[in-house]
Amino acid sequence: METPKPEIPKVTLPQMETLTETSARIASRSGPPSPASATVEPRWARWALIGTAVAFLSLFLLLPLVAVFTEAFRLGVGLYVAAITDPDALSAIRLTLLTAAIAVPLNTIFGLAAAWSITRFEFPGKNLLGTLIDLPFAVSPVIAGLIFVLLLGARSHLGGWLNAHDINIIFAAPGIIIATAFVTFPFVARELIPVMDAAGIDEELAALTLGASGWQMFIRVTLPKIKWGLLYGIVICNARAMGEFGAVSVVSGHIRGLTNTMPLAVEILYNDYQFSAAFAVASLLTLLALITLGAKAILDRREELKIRRSLIVDRTNLAA
Amino acid sequence: MSISIKNVTRRFGNFVALDNVSLEIQTGELVALLGPSGSGKTTLLRIIAGLDAPDSGSVHFDHEETSNLSVRERNVGFVFQHYALFRHMTVFENIAFGLRVRPRRSRPSEKEIRKRVEDLLKLVQLEWAGGRFPSQLSGGQRQRIALARALAVEPRVLLLDEPFGALDAHVREELRRWLRRLHDEMHITGVFVTHDQEEALEVANRVVVLNGGHIEQVGTPEELYHHPASPFVYNFLGNVNLFHGRVRNGKVYVRETQIAVDGNDGNDSNHNELNGSQDQPAMVYVRPHLLDIHTKPHGRNSFPAVVTHINAAGPKVKVELTSGWGDPVQVELDHERFRELGIERDAHVFLSARENRVFVYNI
Numbered sequence A: 001m002e003t004p005k006p007e008i009p010k011v012t013l014p015q016m017e018t019l020t021e022t023s024a025r026i027a028s029r030s031g032p033p034s035p036a037s038a039t040v041e042p043r044w045a046r047w048a049l050i051g052t053a054v055a056f057l058s059l060f061l062l063l064p065l066v067a068v069f070t071e072a073f074r075l076g077v078g079l080y081v082a083a084i085t086d087p088d089a090l091s092a093i094r095l096t097l098l099t100a101a102i103a104v105p106l107n108t109i110f111g112l113a114a115a116w117s118i119t120r121f122e123f124p125g126k127n128l129l130g131t132l133i134d135l136p137f138a139v140s141p142v143i144a145g146l147i148f149v150l151l152l153g154a155r156s157h158l159g160g161w162l163n164a165h166d167i168n169i170i171f172a173a174p175g176i177i178i179a180t181a182f183v184t185f186p187f188v189a190r191e192l193i194p195v196m197d198a199a200g201i202d203e204e205l206a207a208l209t210l211g212a213s214g215w216q217m218f219i220r221v222t223l224p225k226i227k228w229g230l231l232y233g234i235v236i237c238n239a240r241a242m243g244e245f246g247a248v249s250v251v252s253g254h255i256r257g258l259t260n261t262m263p264l265a266v267e268i269l270y271n272d273y274q275f276s277a278a279f280a281v282a283s284l285l286t287l288l289a290l291i292t293l294g295a296k297a298i299l300d301r302r303e304e305l306k307i308r309r310s311l312i313v314d315r316t317n318l319a320a
Numbered sequence B: 001m002s003i004s005i006k007n008v009t010r011r012f013g014n015f016v017a018l019d020n021v022s023l024e025i026q027t028g029e030l031v032a033l034l035g036p037s038g039s040g041k042t043t044l045l046r047i048i049a050g051l052d053a054p055d056s057g058s059v060h061f062d063h064e065e066t067s068n069l070s071v072r073e074r075n076v077g078f079v080f081q082h083y084a085l086f087r088h089m090t091v092f093e094n095i096a097f098g099l100r101v102r103p104r105r106s107r108p109s110e111k112e113i114r115k116r117v118e119d120l121l122k123l124v125q126l127e128w129a130g131g132r133f134p135s136q137l138s139g140g141q142r143q144r145i146a147l148a149r150a151l152a153v154e155p156r157v158l159l160l161d162e163p164f165g166a167l168d169a170h171v172r173e174e175l176r177r178w179l180r181r182l183h184d185e186m187h188i189t190g191v192f193v194t195h196d197q198e199e200a201l202e203v204a205n206r207v208v209v210l211n212g213g214h215i216e217q218v219g220t221p222e223e224l225y226h227h228p229a230s231p232f233v234y235n236f237l238g239n240v241n242l243f244h245g246r247v248r249n250g251k252v253y254v255r256e257t258q259i260a261v262d263g264n265d266g267n268d269s270n271h272n273e274l275n276g277s278q279d280q281p282a283m284v285y286v287r288p289h290l291l292d293i294h295t296k297p298h299g300r301n302s303f304p305a306v307v308t309h310i311n312a313a314g315p316k317v318k319v320e321l322t323s324g325w326g327d328p329v330q331v332e333l334d335h336e337r338f339r340e341l342g343i344e345r346d347a348h349v350f351l352s353a354r355e356n357r358v359f360v361y362n363i
Helices: A019-029 A035-039 A043-073 A077-085 A087-120 A126-133 A141-152 A157-164 A173-184 A186-199 A202-209 A214-243 A246-252 A262-271 A275-319 B041-049 B091-100 B110-123 B139-152 B169-186 B197-203 B221-226 B231-236 B269-275 B335-341
Strands: B003-012 B015-025 B030-034 B056-061 B076-079 B157-161 B189-194 B206-211 B214-219 B241-248 B251-254 B257-259 B280-286 B291-294 B303-311 B317-323 B328-333 B348-353 B357-360
Touching (some): A043 A077, A087 A126, A087 A214, A087 A262, A141 A246, A173 A246, A202 A214, A202 B076, A202 B139, A246 A262, A262 A275, B015 B041, B015 B056, B015 B214, B030 B197, B041 B157, B110 B139, B139 B157, B189 B197, B197 B221, B206 B221, B206 B231, B214 B231, B231 B280, B251 B280, B291 B328, B317 B335, B328 B335
Parallel strands (some): B030 B189, B076 B157, B157 B189
Antiparallel strands (some): B003 B056, B241 B280, B251 B257, B303 B317, B303 B348
16 A cells, blocks of 8 residues: 655664654554554544544533523522522521431441451352342432332331330431441442452451551551542542432422421422522532542552553663 | 371262271381372371361371371471462461460470571571562472471471472472482471372372272382282373283283283282183283394294384384284383484384283173
8 A cells, every 4th residue: 555655854873763753754654554543544534433422422521511500690600509508498508418418437437347248258148149239220319219118107007116215217317327328238249249249258368478467468468459449439429319309209208498308308308490500509519529530530540540541660770 | 197097988978088998107207198189198188187077987196196286286287389478478477386375384495486486497498588488489489488487397207299380390309309319318207198109109108009099009110010909000100002902821822913021030910910810802012112123034933014203302212003903002212222223204013012010800
C-alpha cells in the first residue's frame, strides 16, 4: 500500500536516537498500517457514534439536571434559601443524613462479612446466600417497604408487641432506616465479592504463618488489598441510601417534620404546587448525588493512575 | 527441629488425599515430598504448617503434639508457589512484616528490624531491592524475597510448596543450587514439595515419594534411583521402557528372549522376587540408557527391533525403535557408540539389556 511519506525532521545526532524513536520513525515512514488502525471505523461512523451518545446524554441527563437548578432558582436566591431552611425541609435533610449514616456503616459491615464468607469458606447454602444478597435488586422497593409494614406494623403480632412496649418502628425513623438498609444491602457485598475472589487467599495465609493475628491480617493485608473496591461500594451504597423513595415512602407515613426524607419532601412540596421549593430540595439531593459521583470518579482515577504508575515503573525497570 | 507425622489421614469429600501416612523427619534434614498431582504431597505440607488439619493422626514437633497449635503458634516458615508477597508493601516491609506483627513485648526495635531485614536482603542477594514493590521484581527475585520473609521470623522449620514451579528452567536450576547452599549453611529443617524428580534428587537429603495418598518409598536420592521399591517409583524417577514378559524357573523372558537380570552382584531384590515365583506374568522395566544396540544378534539375550527416529541433539543420542513384537522402545547411547554403529532410520538392529529391574505380578 502506498502512503504519502511524512516529512521527517533531520536528526542531527543519530547516535543519540533512542530505540523507541527509531521504531516510531520506521513505523510512521512506511510499512503496513498498524493493527490498531486496521480495526478503526471510518471517520463518519466514529462521529455518528459519538454524536448519538452525546445527544442522548444531553437529552436525558444534562437537560433535566440543568432544569432542576434553573427551576430551583427561578424565583430568586432568597426564596431558594428560604425553601431549604424551612423547618420541615431541614428536618427532611437531617433524617436523610441520619438514615445514610446508619444504613451505610451497617451495610459495610454486612457486605464485608458476606463477601468474606462467600469467597473464603465452603459451607452448605453458599449459593443460596449469594442469591439472597441480590434479593433487594430483584424485589420492587415498594414491596420491600410493604413487607416491613406487614411484619412490624400495628396489625402484626410483632407490631402489637412493639406497640405494647411503646416502641415505634413503622411510620417512624427506625422503619425508614430499616427499609433503607434492606434496599441498599447488596451494594457493598456485590462490589467486594469479585475483588476478593480475584485477590485470592495466599497473602492472608502468608500473614498467618508469619505470626499475625486474625485482626492484624485483616487490617494489614486484606483491607489494603480491597480498599478501593470497598470505598466504591460504600459510595454507591450511600448514593442509593440518600435517594431511596419507594420503600421509604411505604413505611414513612409522610409526617411532615418527623418522617419525611428528602425524596419524600420533594414529592410533597410538588404535590402542594410549591414547585420552586420542590426543586430547591431536589437540587440539594442532586448536589449530594453529584458529590457522590465525583468521589467515585476520583476513586476510579486513583486506581487507574496506580495501575499506570506500576506499568511505567515496570518498564523503566526492564530498560535498566 | 525434628518432625514426626503419625498415621495422618485427610479426606476431601470422597477423595482420600492422605491415607494413614507416617513419616519421620530428622533435625537439619532437607526432605523432598515428590509425587504427581493429587498424590497428597501439598496436603501433607499444609498439615505440617497447620494450614490444614488431619481428619485423624497427629503431627509432632520435637515430640510436642501440635494439633492444639494454630498456624501462628507453630513458628514455621512457609514459602508459597506463587510467592504470596504483600503487593501493597515494599520488599523491605514484606520482610519486616513477621517482626512488626509481634506483640509489643517481643517486638524488636526499629533499628533491630532494619538490621535484620538488611541482613536477609544480603543473604538472598537483593540488597538493592528493599524499596521496590513486588510487582517490579522478576519471578526468581520474588521467590527469594518470599524466602527472606519466611526466614525473618527465625522459623523452626522451613516449608516450601513447589518453590520453583512457576519459574523458567534456567532460573529454576540456579535457585535450586542456591537453596541447596543456603540449607548447607543454615542447617534449618526443611521440607519442600515438588513434582519434578530431578529437582527432588538434586536438592534433597532424603526424598519421600508419594502416590495416591500413601508413601511409596522414602530414601536418599541414590537409594531411590538405584533401588526403587515399586514399579511406580521406578517409573516416576526418569524415562523407562516397559516390557510384558513371563518368569520361568527364576529367569525372565520377553517372548522367547531371555532378558538379562543384573547378574552377578546378587544384592538385588530382583533375585528374591524371581526365585519365589514360578511361571508368572512379569513386568520388565529397563531404562533407555541401560539398553544397547547391536547390528548383529548378540547372544541369546538380544531381540530384534527397527529404528524409527534418531535425535542426536543433546548429551546423549536418543534412538526410538519398534521391537520385533511391535512395542515402542527408547534407547540412549553415547555419541561415540552411535558413530561406531553407524545406524540410520529403518535400520534392522538387535537390542540387549545391560541391567534391568523386574517386577513380578502377584496372581
